[in-house]
């Protein structure tokens with residue numbers, strides 16, 4: 001045996017698995033390992049004995065041992081099997097860290113000697129994170145959650161309308177979104193609104209997702225179906241009493257459940273108003289509501305704040321259509337021009353394509369050359385023609401160069417694919433936009449609603465006049481396109497808008 005001046009710690013841990021062939025008591029592990037140490041001439045400076053299972057991190061003796069090693073009092077570990085050290089990711093991470101920093105120079109097990117750059121060692125450490133650990137962990141988490149729930153604490157992210165207060169580890173009311181939750185319950189309890197209606201109403205009242213999108217009916221369903229809001233917590237069908245402040249009363253929650261499950265549900269008046277949800281009162285900011293009188297649709301301010309003078313103004317739907325259609329005239333573009341621009345842009349991309357192909361070929365050639373260079377260097381090193389230092393620095397250089405080239409190639413390909421994939425939709429958007437004014441007037445009620453939904457919102461009225469409106473993207477940009485712009489410029493404009501409406505949504509309402 002090689003004489004060894006390395007200082008070893010001896011670590012033994014009892015396995016708890018009965019199917020382990022090598023179950024040995026702590027005493028016999030220690031005895032066997034000590035005699036091995038003697039045979040190999042290892043210098044044992046300290047013995048650590050652990051009786052806890054390694055599956056859960058935080059074994060006190062294990063940590064003590066790592067401290068001992070990382071403080072430099074020892075640089076090698078003697079243990080029964082590698083998996084004694086690495087039954088969970090935290091432990092194995094610590095071991096790997098010490099190996100990488102050269103603070104552990106050797107790990108000796110009963111069967112094998114491992115050195116830090118030994119791949120087998122690293123692999124065994126990875127495998128040491130036995131799948132059993134993962135299983136135990138998830139059931140431990142579940143157990144932990146149940147205990148928390150029983151204490152009235154919600155163990156997960158706060159539902160919509162609440163926030164997790166990290167400082168006090170409690171659930172607190174979200175001052176912004178809680179009002180939408182309450183509103184959703186109140187609206188649904190009336191039995192007059194569908195989930196989709198409510199989502200629309202809340203959207204008009206300012207509710208948006210973090211990314212600025214609309215909430216869907218499904219989100220509303222989730223809210224009114226969650227007993228969390230009346231102070232209860234449901235997990236795996238079981239109810240717990242929560243410590244958090246409720247947003248709605250139990251009575252309101254129960255009413256909603258009755259509506260939800262169709263018990264004594266009031267008759268829902270479901271009349272389709274094409275413009276409902278898009279119109280606002282300029283005077284007080286409320287959404288306009290609609291009603292059906294003598295076969296005609298009328299829109300008016302509900303005066304929900306009680307201060308509006310506009311609420312006696314009834315606007316007939318038919319008179320609103322030409323006003324809206326005139327908005328869409330802003331998109332009128334000479335369609336022949338769009339086609340010409342499209343063709344020339346396509347041609348330009350074709351030229352780009354040739355150019356890019358040649359560049360890609362050059363890059364690929366350099367990359368291939370590097371691969372050859374790399375394998376030659378490995379050969380030279382294996383033949384001992386170059387020193388380890390030179391090899392290390394050269395190989396690093398080559399690998400870095402390879403990484404950069406590969407990135408450059410993939411970036412180029414991606415950029416080009418993007419260009420091609422957006423050209424056609426751009427043309428479509430322009431053509432459709434250009435036709436939207438005519439299309440709108442000819443469309444039936446449902447199509448009208450779809451067209452408006454895609455293009456414009458917040459149509460604000462006073463004295464029967466439209467005073468304000470907001471185009472949605474990409475139409476907000478299209479409305480301002482200079483008439484001599486080329487299609488690539490137009491596309492940039494279109495793409496510079498974040499709320500881009502996918503073209504397939506537009507095409508649905510095309511015919």
Ligand SMILES: [Zn+2]
Pocket residue numbers: 281282283284285286301302303308309310311
């Ligand atoms: Zn009003």
